[in-house]
Amino acid sequence: MNASEGKFPDQSPDPGRWLDDHGDYLFKGAVFRLRDNSIAEDAVQETFLAALKAYKEFEGRASERTWLVGILKHKIVDHFRRSVREAPLGDESDEGPEHREFFERPEPWQGHWNNDYAPNEWHATPAELIERNDFWKIFNDCLSPLPERTASAFTLREVDGLKSEEICDILSIRVNNLWVMLHRARLHLRNCLELNWFRREQ
Amino acid sequence: MALKVYDKLKHSIRYRLLRTLPTCQQTVETISQSMERSLSLQERIKLKLHLWICAWCQWYMEHLQIIRETARAKGDELPEYTSGGLSNEARERIRRNLTKQN
Numbered sequence: 403m404n405a406s407e408g409k410f411p412d413q414s415p416d417p418g419r420w421l422d423d424h425g426d427y428l429f430k431g432a433v434f435r436l437r438d439n440s441i442a443e444d445a446v447q448e449t450f451l452a453a454l455k456a457y458k459e460f461e462g463r464a465s466e467r468t469w470l471v472g473i474l475k476h477k478i479v480d481h482f483r484r485s486v487r488e489a490p491l492g493d494e495s496d497e498g499p500e501h502r503e504f505f506e507r508p509e510p511w512q513g514h515w516n517n518d519y520a521p522n523e524w525h526a527t528p529a530e531l532i533e534r535n536d537f538w539k540i541f542n543d544c545l546s547p548l549p550e551r552t553a554s555a556f557t558l559r560e561v562d563g564l565k566s567e568e569i570c571d572i573l574s575i576r577v578n579n580l581w582v583m584l585h586r587a588r589l590h591l592r593n594c595l596e597l598n599w600f601r602r603e604q
Numbered sequence: 605m606a607l608k609v610y611d612k613l614k615h616s617i618r619y620r621l622l623r624t625l626p627t628c629q630q631t632v633e634t635i636s637q638s639m640e641r642s643l644s645l646q647e648r649i650k651l652k653l654h655l656w657i658c659a660w661c662q663w664y665m666e667h668l669q670i671i672r673e674t675a676r677a678k679g680d681e682l683p684e685y686t687s688g689g690l691s692n693e694a695r696e697r698i699r700r701n702l703t704k705q706n
Contacts, residue, residue, distance in 0.1 A: 417702040425698070426689030433688070434678065443694040450702055505629035513627030521663035528674040538678070560672050561679035566640060585636035592667050 415457045417450050424467055428474050435478050435557050437542055445481060449474045475562065479572055482554045486573050491551070497579060498552040498586035504593065519593060524600050537599055544594035548587055555580055556587040618657045625654045628661055635665045639672070 428449060432442035452473050453460075460469050491497075504519040506512070515521070531537050545553045551573055558564045558572065559580075566577055575583075626634070631654045634647055643651065655662050690698070 417705075418699060421695065421699055421702065425695060429690045429694075430688060431679075439691075439694075443690065443698070446690070447698045447701055450698065451705055454702070454705060502629075505627065510623065513629045514622070515628045515660045520660045521667060523663060524667055524670060526670070528670060528677055531670075531674045532677050541675075560675045563676055563679070581637055581640055584640065585633050588636050588668055588671070589632060591671065592664065595671070596667075 415454055417454055420450055420453065420466070420470065424470050427467065428470060431471065432474060432478060434538070434542075435561060436481065437546060437553070441481065445474060445477045448477045452477070479558075482558070482572050486551055486554070489551070491575055491579060496549050496551070497583045498548050499590055500586065501589050501593070504589070521592070522596060522600070524596070526600070526603070540595065540598045541591075544591050544598065545587070548590060551575070552583040552587050555583045556591070559584055621653060621657050626650055628654075628658065631655075631658070631661050632664055635661065635668065639668065 425446060428446045429442055432445045433439060436442050436445065449470060453470055456473070464472075501519075504516060505514065506516050507514050545556065548556070555569055555573055555575075558569045559566075564572075566580055569575075570577055570580055573580075625631075631651065634643065634651050637643065638651070655665065
């Protein structure tokens with residue numbers, strides 16, 4: 403996959419070739435996490451600029467692509483940090499929709515699943531889903547209506563697998579806020595995926 | 605006859621449990637928390653009992669796991685088979701900016 407591996411660091415950096423070899427790949431990873439083309443383009447450009455500066459420290463221990471992906475992930479975290487700095491967490495609705503209607507039922511069953519929203523069996527495995535571009539389109543559309551911080555928390559946790567403390571630090575929130583955000587994001591996303599993907603596919 | 609009694613018994617146990625255990629609304633929150641921290645013994649028992657009698661929450665938990673596993677796999681590999689990439693305009697803009705810096 404990476405012909406240039408091993409040639410580092412004797413040669414001088416060739417950012418034009420980086421762009422050709424890895425530009426699309428990095429962009430797709432950035433769009434998946436940031437859900438915005440122009441912010442993702444900026445993150446890719448910042449990645450290459452940072453790579454130029456850090457080039458001497460790269461000793462070819464990892465592949466060139468792995469190295470660039472590592473820088474990109476830092477740039478994405480920087481973006482999340484910047485975009486929440488100016489927006490302190492206000493009232494509860496900032497954490498995402500509660501979806502109380504999912505659990506509206508006549509007594510004595512108030513608080514149990516309403517039939518219209520109750521989960522159904524999904525016939526798909528992660529291995530099948532990952533290859534379906536139309537699934538990721540819907541995944542993306544389902545996350546978009548969530549408050550930005552909640553969607554970012556979800557991405558950092560469920561896509562990148564960061565620890566709670568790291569996410570709280572990046573997004574300037576307490577761990578209790580984080581748990582509420584993750585819960586609401588999951589509740590919303592699961593329902594949205596079921597309505598727009600799983601019921602249609604089955 | 606014996607079967608009928610058993611069914612009746614099962615139904616009444618299920619009914620009693622649903623009335624006394626946390627609701628589905630509370631349970632889905634616990635399910636989400638179980639992916640973030642270890643639950644207390646009491647929480648674990650209540651969750652297990654609820655899942656034992658509620659297929660909906662069982663599916664809910666399974667779906668959260670599928671979502672996590674799928675999203676992490678996608679995040680790890682940034683797979684090649686995803687369509688799309690940089691627009692020509694963005695690619696040329698980045699190229700110009702990189703040349704300036706280099």
